[in-house]
Amino acid sequence: xxxxxxxxxxxxxxxxxxxxxxxxxxxxxxxxxxxxxxxxxxxxxxxxxxxxxxxxxxxxxxxxxxxxxxxxxxxxxxxxxxxxxxxxxxxxxxxxxxxxxxxxxxxxxxxxxxxxxxxxxxxxxxxxxxxxxxxxxxxxxxxxxxxxxxxxxxxxxxxxxxxxxxxxxxxxxxxxxxxxxxxxxxxxxxxxxxxxxxxxxxxxxxxxxxxxxxxxxxxxxxxxxxxxxxxxxxxxxxxxxxxxxxxxxxxxxxxxxxxxxxxxxxxxxxxxxxxxxxxxxxxxxxxxxxxxxxxxxxxxxxxxxxxxxxxxxxxxxxxxxxxxxxxxxxxxxxxxxxxxxxxxxxxxxxxxxxxxxxxxxxxxxxxxxxxxxxxxxxxxxxxxxxxxxxxxxxxxxxxxxxxxxxxxxxxxxxxxxxxxxxxxxxxxxxxxxxxxxxxxxxxxxxxxxxxxxxxxxxxxxxxxxxxxxxxxxxxxxxxxxxxxxxxxxxxxxxxxxxxxxxxxxxxxxxxxxxxxxxxxxxxxxxxxxxxxxxxxxxxxxxxxxxxxxxxxxxxxxxxxxxxxxxxxxxxxxxxxxxxxxxxxxxxxxxxxxxxxxxxxxxxxxxxxxxxxxxxxxxxxxxxxxxxxxxxxxxxxxxxxxxxxxxxxxxxxxxxxxxxxxxxxxxxxxxxxxxxxxxxxxxxxxxxxxxxxxxxxxxxxxxxxxxxxxxxxxxxxxxxxxxxxxxxxxxxxxxxxxxxxxxxxxxxxxxxxx
Amino acid sequence: xxxxxxxxxxxxxxxxxxxxxxxxxxxxxxxxxxxxxxxxxxxxxxxxxxxxxxxxxxxxxxxxxxxxxxxxxxxxxxxxxxxxxxxxxxxxxxxxxxxxxxxxxxxxxxxxxxxxxxxxxxxxxxxxxxxxxxxxxxxxxxxxxxxxxxxxxxxxxxxx
Numbered sequence: 037x038x039x040x041x042x043x044x045x046x047x048x049x050x051x052x053x054x055x056x057x058x059x060x061x062x063x064x065x066x067x068x069x070x071x072x073x074x075x076x077x078x079x080x081x082x083x084x085x086x087x088x089x090x091x092x093x094x095x096x097x098x099x100x101x102x103x104x105x106x107x108x109x110x111x112x113x114x115x116x117x118x119x120x121x122x123x124x125x126x127x128x129x130x131x132x133x134x135x136x137x138x139x140x141x142x143x144x145x146x147x148x149x150x151x152x153x154x155x156x157x158x159x160x161x162x163x164x165x166x167x168x169x170x171x172x173x174x175x176x177x178x179x180x181x182x183x184x185x186x187x188x189x190x191x192x193x194x195x196x197x198x199x200x201x202x203x204x205x206x207x208x209x210x211x212x213x214x215x216x217x218x219x220x221x222x223x224x225x226x227x228x229x230x231x232x233x234x235x236x237x238x239x240x241x242x243x244x245x246x247x248x249x250x251x252x253x254x255x256x257x258x259x260x261x262x263x264x265x266x267x268x269x270x271x272x273x274x275x276x277x278x279x280x281x282x283x284x285x286x287x288x289x290x291x292x293x294x295x296x297x298x299x300x301x302x303x304x305x306x307x308x309x310x311x312x313x314x315x316x317x318x319x320x321x322x323x324x325x326x327x328x329x330x331x332x333x334x335x336x337x338x339x340x341x342x343x344x345x346x347x348x349x350x351x352x353x354x355x356x357x358x359x360x361x362x363x364x365x366x367x368x369x370x371x372x373x374x375x376x377x378x379x380x381x382x383x384x385x386x387x388x389x390x391x392x393x394x395x396x397x398x399x400x401x402x403x404x405x406x407x408x409x410x411x412x413x414x415x416x417x418x419x420x421x422x423x424x425x426x427x428x429x430x431x432x433x434x435x436x437x438x439x440x441x442x443x444x445x446x447x448x449x450x451x452x453x454x455x456x457x458x459x460x461x462x463x464x465x466x467x468x469x470x471x472x473x474x475x476x477x478x479x480x481x482x483x484x485x486x487x488x489x490x491x492x493x494x495x496x497x498x499x500x501x502x503x504x505x506x507x508x509x510x511x512x513x514x515x516x517x518x519x520x521x522x523x524x525x526x527x528x529x530x531x532x533x534x535x536x537x538x539x540x541x542x543x544x545x546x547x548x549x550x551x552x553x554x555x556x557x558x559x560x561x562x563x564x565x566x567x568x569x570x571x572x573x574x575x576x577x578x579x580x581x582x583x584x585x586x587x588x589x590x591x592x593x594x595x596x597x598x599x600x601x602x603x604x605x606x607x608x609x610x611x612x613x614x615x616x617x618x619x620x621x622x623x624x625x626x627x628x629x630x631x632x633x634x635x636x637x638x639x640x641x642x643x644x645x646x647x648x649x650x651x652x653x654x655x656x657x658x659x660x661x662x663x664x665x666x667x668x669x670x671x672x673x674x675x676x677x678x679x680x681x682x683x684x685x686x687x688x689x690x691x692x693x694x695x696x697x698x699x700x701x702x703x704x705x706x707x708x709x710x711x712x713x714x715x716x717x718x719x720x721x722x723x724x725x726x727x728x729x730x731x732x733x734x735x736x737x738x739x740x741x742x743x744x745x746x747x748x749x750x751x752x753x754x755x756x757x758x759x760x761x762x763x764x765x766x767x768x769x770x771x772x773x774x775x776x777x778x779x780x781x782x783x784x785x786x787x788x789x
Numbered sequence: 790x791x792x793x794x795x796x797x798x799x800x801x802x803x804x805x806x807x808x809x810x811x812x813x814x815x816x817x818x819x820x821x822x823x824x825x826x827x828x829x830x831x832x833x834x835x836x837x838x839x840x841x842x843x844x845x846x847x848x849x850x851x852x853x854x855x856x857x858x859x860x861x862x863x864x865x866x867x868x869x870x871x872x873x874x875x876x877x878x879x880x881x882x883x884x885x886x887x888x889x890x891x892x893x894x895x896x897x898x899x900x901x902x903x904x905x906x907x908x909x910x911x912x913x914x915x916x917x918x919x920x921x922x923x924x925x926x927x928x929x930x931x932x933x934x935x936x937x938x939x940x941x942x943x944x945x946x947x948x949x
Contacts, residue, residue: 057884060892061876061899063827063867067892070826150817151810223831223839223893223927274829274893275927306832462915470919523891523928686887690933694890697930720836720925727922731931 045601046535046543048748051686054528055545056521068244068271069227073299076229077106079292080153080302081285082143082160083311084135087381087713088169088184091133091162096143099159104148106296108160114291116260120283122250122386126187127347129258129287135164136184137346137383138714139311146292146300169381169713173320173343176378184346184381191344191377192352196359196642198431199370203335205326209406213323213399214779216707217343218316220388221725224274226284226312227303230293238265239290244273246280248518249554258287259294266290270548276522277698278387279313281559282349310718314349314386315708317342317377319358321399326370331411331418335370336431338362342377342385342395349386351377356496357392359642363431364400365442365489365652366422371431373642381713387559389698390490390759397488398780401763405485405770415485415767416450419654424489432638434645439741439751441678445654446487448676452735454483455658455672467660467667469729474662481671482661484767486760487654491647492752493562496637500562503553504570506534506578507625511616513538513575516546519555519567524754525687526563530571532683533748537575538582539599539615553629561651561752564683569630569747577626586611586618630747649745652678653756655696657732657764661772666784668704670732670765677736680743680751688753692736695757697726702758703765705730707781795860799823800869811857816840818856819866827867827896831925838924841897842866848904850923867896870903878948879903882940890928898924902938906945 046052059065096108111118111132118132119125131140145156175181176189183189229242238261245251248268256266273280285302292300304312319342326335340358344351359375388394408418423442429435459476466474494500504517513534521527531543555567579599586604587594596608604618605611638644656674661667673696682688705724709716717723742749762780769787770777777786797804797818804823814833819825819842828851829839835850842851843865870877876884879902883889888898898921905912905920912920917938926934 051887053884053887054889056892057889058876058880060889060895061867061880061883062871063825063896065892066826067829069829070820072826149810151812221927222891223837223925224829224891225831273891274831275891277927306834462913464915464919470922523893525890686933690887690890690929693930693932694928695930698927719834720832721834725925725927726930727925728918728931728934729922731918731935734930734932 045541046531048532048536048683052528052532052684054525055531056527066272067224067274068242069225069303071229071242071271071301073229073231076299076301077146077148077296078150078153079144079146079289079300080157081141081288082157084131084138084140084142086135086164086166087138088167089135089164090167091131091135092165093163095161099145099156102152102156102159104152105156106146107292108156109144109291109295114258117257120254120258120287121348122282122350123352124187124348126185137381139383141288144288144292146296171380171382171713173341173378173380176380177376185379189379191348191379192355193376194356194359194638194642196371196373196431198433198643201372203326203370205334206329207327207410208324209403209410210324211402211406211778213321213402215319215395215398216781217318217710218388218702218706219310219708219723220277220279222275222277222279225304225306225309228285228289229299229301230289231299232293232297236294236297237261239293240267240269241286241290242269242271243286244271244280246276246520246522246559247557248520248550250557251283251286252550254283255286255290259290268550270520273520273522276558277389278559281387281557282314284312306720307718310715314384316388317344317354317385317395319395321395323399323403325403325407327407329411331407331413331421333366333368333422336362336368338373340375343380343382344377345380345382345384347384349384351385354392356638357491358396360432360646361393361396361489362400364397365424365487367424367428368431382710383715389695390755391560393488393490394759394762397759398763401486401760402778405767416446419446419485419487432646433643434647438649438745439680439743440650440652441739441741442652444739445652445676445678448737448739449654449656449674452674452737455733465669467662467669468665473665478662478664479660480663480772482659482768482772484657484764484771486764486767488756488760489650489652490561490756490759491650492565493560493632493648495635495646497635499631500556500566501629501631502555502566502570503627503629504567504574505552505625505627506571506574507623508538508578508582508619509623510620511540512542512544513540514544514546515571516552517555517567517571518548518550518552519563520558521548522558524558525684526567528687529564529568529683533568533571534575537572538579539602541602561754564748564750565746565752566630566632570628572747573628573630574626577628578624581624582619585622633745649743651751651756653760655761655764657761657768659765659768659772661769661787663773663788666787668769670700672733672735673761674735676739677753677756678739678751679753680746681740681749682738683748683750688738689736691753692757693734695754696734696761697731699758699761700730700732700765701726702780703762704781795857797856797859797864798862799825799864800866806856813856814852815854815856815859816851819851825866825868829893829896831893838901839894839897841900841924843900843904848901867899870899877903878941878944882937886937886940887933888929888937894924894926898926898934902941906941910945911942
């Protein structure tokens with residue numbers, strides 16, 4: 037039997053190119069902002085200029101008189117539920133009596149031109165009684181301070197108590213760490229096209245989102261319509277990184293379309309986008325590690341305070357991710373952790389790549405460096421000495437019962453050569469870049485480490501299943517799923533799965549929409565595992581049906597049949613027919629739901645098997661620092677990542693390099709600056725993002741130890757790259773200047789003052 | 790809205806723009822009036838480069854150009870780069886080298902890099918980085934984009 041794989045087939049494990057690549061480079065790919073309908077109107081949102089204020093009156097009469105304005109909608113115009121939210125439905129569609137953050141929606145208008153919309157928004161008169169905003173998370177714990185929302189000022193409080201609480205280490209290190217508010221800053225701004233049904237009781241929404249079905253549920257509730265009356269179609273998504281998990285303009289655009297009876301297009305500007313989606317939680321984390329003199333962790337104490345902003349979003353889940361990752365990828369048997377997520381009048385925070393683990397990791401990795409120093413041990417050795425492995429118990433009591441190659445991640449990262457000696461080179465590539473402010477002789481080079489553990493999929497008993505359908509017809513596999521393609525390349529993987537399992541070379545991807553079961557969210561590094569698992573299951577079932585058919589037609593036990601290249605082959609005989617021929621004239625279809633193993637809630641002491649699975653990664657950063665101006669250039673990031681199995685090397689390296697760039701942003705430049713609840717830098721002029729000149733040389737190694745629980749043996753790879761790279765860079769800066777730094781992003785004043 | 794009437798020359802085709810508001814940017818008119826949706830808007834401040842087009846052979850941010858002032862200029866958008874349906878070397882390299890993820894920054898980068906290589910067929914590494922530092926990509930971390938530029942340089946060199 038031949039086992040040769042035909043060259044150039046789009047099978048798993050090869051660098052198959054994106055099916056949408058050509059359209060994207062031509063400019064033909066339709067993003068949600070490129071959608072257009074005949075007779076459409078434009079929609080726009082009126083937002084609060086105040087972080088906290090009572091609304092005394094709203095007068096829309098002048099706006100309605102402007103030529104071209106079709107309607108203005110307020111809170112009382114919402115026919116269904118007045119609020120929405122992923123975990124707790126506490127966010128109003130439109131603020132009615134009170135606004136709780138700067139940028140909160142108050143009204144929406146529809147008009148014939150974006151400029152008419154702007155004039156209409158300016159013509160709406162809102163009378164506010166400005167209130168003093170609650171902006172200090174610590175104050176949220178003070179019961180004497182009035183709640184700013186009927187649900188109170190604390191979203192969730194959870195502790196983890198495990199083992200011996202009395203252990204006092206021979207060595208103790210502690211610190212209080214500040215992590216700034218990061219923006220996802222996807223390039224493709226929020227945009228949607230809502231098309232009302234002829235009956236006026238249904239709507240189709242073309243939307244860039246991470247989770248079509250969850251959006252639909254929340255939208256239908258607010259519209260007061262059954263879910264079947266609301267159909268969502270995925271518009272082309274220009275990046276997501278967590279920011280499209282919550283509702284932004286979905287409900288507003290549908291309301292405007294249903295009210296006017298005309299298609300309505302909405303799209304945010306960059307400034308509005310900063311107010312229109314949730315951000316990464318800023319956090320203050322205190323940690324104390326107790327260890328033996330030779331650096332073995334005995335006990336960790338921690339307190340994490342996360343600012344969730346005005347509405348819940350995913351704060352309770354982000355908090356649990358943070359506290360359950362307190363120990364990082366290290367063995368620890370005793371722990372006392374308190375976690376609190378609070379409500380303030382700051383911008384709402386929710387999902388962003390890394391989801392709580394970024395914050396915890398920054399703290400535990402800075403602690404590991406302090407521990408190394410206190411024990412006189414190398415930063416690599418301290419991490420290897422404490423590295424977790426399969427069979428260890430987490431501080432939640434959950435067993436690490438699958439692949440956990442932490443030590444390999446560290447040693448293989450350490451084996452990557454350091455970059456060349458800093459002498460010479462282009463002055464453009466020094467800290468300060470094109471400003472040419474630095475002289476090579478003043479530059480100091482530093483090296484730092486970060487290692488992390490990240491949970492995959494959703495946690496705490498949530499069944500985030502995924503659905504996919506495969507239809508084999510005349511040798512062509514047609515695949516249907518509701519999995520949001522946000523740029524990560526699931527559409528490529530889908531083709532690879534069908535090609536590998538069914539022996540087809542022609543795969544058609546159907547429209548991504550809500551006309552099939554949910555795929556869950558494109559988040560939590562979960563789609564390769566979950567939607568990959570659903571497609572894998574659907575394709576395998578269809579292959580079985582094909583074997584049954586061929587077996588019946590040729591009098592062969594179907595168990596003897598296999599797919600080899602593009603043929604159905606009798607492994608014990610001579611029959612060999614092309615899949616195209618074998619499937620001719622018939623339609624074989626199966627819809628498959630993939631569920632991961634169940635998880636459980638945490639008890640009052642934070643004990644429970646709350647996570648599905650984990651992935652690990654190590655990062656080593658090399659930086660150049662100008663100590664006089666406090667400027668940093670990240671030279672090289674070396675990394676070895678636990679990926680399970682590489683399904684597409686080109687996609688995988690893209691995820692790793694892209695994640696590293698975002699982690700670099702959080703280390704040295706990206707922070708939403710807030711003053712008394714007011715965002716001071718809602719633009720790409722003032723919120724800085726890594727450019728091509730900031731990109732470090734990335735040297736990456738894949739650690740391939742197939743994950744038995746994962747349908748394709750592959751772990752999710754999206755989040756780990758951006759997690760421990762941030763503390764690695766901050767450690768490298770500390771190393772370069774000989775000064776400890778406990779906050780991120782590192783600002784020039786943190787270095788030179 | 791005041792009615793304005795002017796003409797734009799885009800990818801070799803003359804387009805009449807009627808009944809527009811004079812304050813519209815070139816980005817808006819290209820997209821919403823002329824249907825050249827390949828050009829993207831992501832910051833409206835000339836910071837991100839998503840809206841890069843060529844105007845009389847210079848790479849400009851179309852969000853910062855008033856459309857009416859572009860009369861008489863030759864404008865080239867990403868749609869004007871593929872000749873007879875064939876991707877140009879930069880476009881081909883972006884697909885081959887994994888430089889495309891979400892693809893939103895891609896048209897601007899393709900225009901900027903095509904322009905770079907038209908003016909300097911063999912740019913240094915630092916010149917490449919500086920030339921595209923006005924085009925922000927949030928997905929790739931730029932590594933695959935640098936790879937794509939190298940392929941495009943090599944292929945163009947062979948084809949010369």
